[in-house]
Amino acid sequence: MFVPKIDFLTLNDIPGVLRINSGISWTWPEDVIKSDLSNDSNSELTYIGAFATTTEAPLLGYAVLGRDRRVGQLMALIVDKNFQHRGIGTQLLIAVSDCAVYMNFKRLRLRVRKSNQAAINLYSRMSFISEKVRRGYYSNGEDAIVMSAKLPLMPRS
Helix, strand or coil: CCCCEEEECCHHHHHHHHHHHCCCCCCCCHHHHHHHHCCCCCCCCEEEEEECCCCCCCEEEEEEEEEECCEEEEEEEEECHHHCCCCHHHHHHHHHHHHHHHCCCCEEEEEEECCCHHHHHHHHHCCCEEEEEECCCCCCCCCEEEEEEECCCCCCC
16 A cells, blocks of 8 residues: 555645646636635635655645535545555545544535446445435536445444
C-alpha cells in the first residue's frame, strides 16, 4: 500500500486539484474551489488531500467533506488516475471519517454514480450501506446511489 501524507488543502494546492479534475467529466469551477479554500471563506466544506512524500508533495488525491443538517456529507473523493488502486482512496476516506467524528457527526452520507463499481466496492468495504437510488440525479441522466455509514468508519473483514 502507498502511504501518502494526509493534510488539509490550501490555496497553494489549487493547481493540483485542477490537474486531478482535468481527468474527470465533471468538476467544480476553479473560482468555487478558490473561494472555499480562502482564509476568509464562510464555506462549511473541508478539503483533505493525499500528498506524495518522496517529491515536492504533489497532490495525489483529495476529498471534500460537507454537512447536510447534522450528518457529514462526502461531497467528493477523487484520486489521480495514475495513483488509483494503491489504497489512497481508503486513506482519504479514513481521514474524512476522523474529521467528521471531530465535528461531532454520527453518520457519513454520500452519493455515487451507479456505474462507479470501484467506488461502490470501496464504500461497501468501509461499512457504507445503500439507502436509496436517486433516479436521473446526474446531468447525463445517470442514477446516484445514496449510501451512508455510522461513524467512525469500520472496515468490514
